[in-house]
Amino acid sequence: MDANITEPSAEAGGSPGLRAERDGPVTTVPVDFHHPYTPYAIQEEFMSTVYQVLEEGKVGILESPTGTGKSLSLICGSLTWLRDHKGKAFEEGLDWGQNVSDEPDWIIEQARARKRREMLRYREDLESRLAKIRAKVKAQRERYLKADQKYKKRKTDVVKADGNVEDEEQFVLDDYDSDAEQSGSRRGGTAGSGLSASTLEMMEKLGMTLGGPKQEEIEEEDEMKIFFCSRTHSQLTQFINELRRVSFPSTISSETKKDSESEDIKHVTLGSRKNLCINPSVNKLNSVTAINERCLELQQPSTAQEHKCAFLPNKDNQPLVNDFRDHALATIRDIEDMGSLGKELAICPYYASRSAIKSAEIVTLPYPLLLQKSAREALGLSLKGHVVIIDEAHNLMDAIAGIHGVEVSLKQLKRARVQLGIYLQKFRNRLKGKNRVYVAQVVRVIDSLAGYLEGRLAMPQRFLKPNISATRRLHARSPPHIVPPLSLNPPSKEGRLFFNKDPSAAENITIKFLLLDPSTSFQSIVAEARAVILAGGTMSPMTDYTSHLFPYLPASSITALSCGHVIPPANLVAWNLSLGPNGQEFEFTFKNRSNNNMLDELGRALLNLCTAVPDGVVVFFPSYSFLESVVKRWSIPPSDVSGKSIYQRLEAKKSLFMESKTLGVETILASYAQAIDAGKGGLLLSVVGGKMSEGINFSDRLGRCVVIVGLPFPNINSAEWKAKMEYIESSVTSRLSDPIPTPTPQGVSSNSTSSTNAASRPILSKKETAVKAKEASRSFYENACMRAVNQSVGRAIRHREDYAAIVMIDKRFGNERIKGKLPGWIQSGLVEGAGEKGFGVLMGTLGGFFRGKKMNAAGSSDGRR
Known part of the structure; x- marks a missing residue:
């Protein structure tokens, strides 16, 4: 992420079409954001700011009150930038002169023309496929509205437990082009071409292979895209409904398409197995964990073929996956539509939806799928060079803490201990040496935790160390059922452990890990993405984000905007x-x-x-x-x-x-x-x-x-809030006392000067540092209160x-x-x-x-x- 820029002036977002004067790169803001209505002035300012943040590769913290069209402004600002950026990247990608400057100009120009034709052909093939699907869906909808009973009985209603689909339309052949197939059969061969080896080598250098790039290679290219994230699928559905309102001109002009001609948005929404599983024997299970485990179990090699999931994508049903991909991209669908599409095509939408990610322009997904690294890896999501927009971001830090925190009860520990004991008795002789050791270690940890919660056994020093000073300070003031926090070791700075005992129930005793530093977990996203935008109706007060979510970023890397309301x-x-x-x-x-x-x-x-x-x-x-x-x-x-x-x-x-x-x-x-x-x-x-x-x-x-x-x-007397306040004070004290600047994270330009680095930081006494630290924790405490008030207001x-x-x-x-x-x-x-x-x-x-x-x-x- 490029940080070598300064904070934009207050007027920067208010006048579309003007250049904002600044020390860093100058961004030309477009005049037309393709808003479906006549935008208000604050909407123009908001869209302009979104465009600038994405163009300059910054972090944006944007507030626009609910009822001011925030979602449409986010859509219009970000997708206008995306189409502009991709159009520029397409033209710049054809400029190969610097790479092959030793070749004649006519060869370079010919290579550029060929490359352009190939890329345009791929895009036009994709758009043609999607257009046919849209036409088919439209025709089906029209027949449905005419009360044709044949089309009212859709495949979504007749998917059987064995995965078979009763519908004649599944047997209708797709459009077939024999000329394309014959053309394809001749591609890639060099025998009988009549060209010398040196000529072929030069053509390959210029990207001028006989048959052009393979179709598969082009399709695998990860298109620049926007990852749009919100808390729940209901909020994402509202956003998707707004996405259906807008229309944007085509990214790339061609001989057959005018510059002003619109191009449909390619969107895909992602969800969990609970949202998307279409296997009746799996999705009927009560819990998310049970659904996940059963799904994985049905994929194991040891599972009999007749018991495996009939909807799972594989080599044999790859055409169905491709069909799902094209249908998903052809029309804008919410999470329920994706499930229905999977049933209609008899292919798992949870896995098949991944095939549409690379070609999508905008991907919508809930918080956990974006914020959790393991979830991103499971979905095969790469944020490298893409845009991340997080809506309803006023609770982002709490969401990060919730995702990376954990709470376990004594009852759960005892149940796990019994289950592990049964497992060991049954499989002890079949476990390899190291596996026996690992299981035994887990058993010992569970025993130690359970013993600690029962008050009979101390925590193993290998895993935990009591924070003695905190314990002494808090015993007198903490409520009787709260035991003061314990520091996790390692890393003690990022979180704390808490023990909570409910006197009303003997086994209702829990131990909880609370993440205190959300910045480390979110930093990998910031480092990978081209730009990150946090948006919400109530982001004020904003100092928490700059101080506690992005403490490693210089002020010049962050743009903050708080819009007024549209009411008089x-x-x-x-x-x-x-x-x-x-x-x-x-x-x-x-x-x-x-x-x-x-x-x-x-x-x-x-x-x-x-x-x-x-x-x-x-x-x-x-x-x-x-x-x-x-x-x-x-x-x-x-x-x-x-x-x-x-x-x-x-x-x-x-x-x-x-x-x-x-x-x-x-x-x-x-x-x-x-x-x-x-x-x-x-x-x-x-x-x-x-x-x-x-x-x-x-x-x-x-x-x-x-x-x-x-x-x-x-x-403020709760153990958790005491831990939060202590952490903020200690981190501020450390930052003000450390003569060495915080290392620049990967992805952020290292030649920018942080406002808090050693060169610009004033030397403070211990007393002044302590006052600053207290002030920071007090401000954080007040901000938590006022953010809740602002949400209600x-x-x-x-x-x-x-x-x-x-x-x-x-x-x-x-x-x-x-x-x-x-x-x-x-x-x-x-x-x-x-x-x-x-x-x-x-x-x-x-x-x-x-x-x-x-x-x-x-x-x-x-x-x-």
């Missing part, structure tokens, strides 16, 4: 509320959460808000336990037996709903929406970081006001015509550090000095805000994305 300023009012209706100060710290006066004042504040705000109000609390305690307090009847509790009064204002750990989100949301549609309005009590705080759209009437109660800081406004109020209840929201970690579009909507104003001023502001809106048009949208 008049459609948002944001308020940080410090005082309740009776003047009670709000500060929902952990020790104050049992303050009944404050809880009652919160209830009165919500009663007033429900009076002023029409339709839906969504309230986010810091935790499930706090929400339950608040509802319990509100449900207590007043001393006056004739009166109603706060909870009952809230129910009288709006239909009241509460998020639950057990009840499904869909059920609650359906009832909430129904109440709003019926005209009574709805009040939804939710939890920051819960099911409602991410991926749920409270657009239009569903979310006219979002209320945040308190700051959801993690438990972003649930409300989802399109340009939408409008909402945001009320943050806690005096600490008035702190400049906290306000500075809100997204820019929220900060711009904050009422000046709101924290010092009384509750009555808020009510007056909300009343005027909602009265000024035309309620009849509240749910309308201009349709632009």
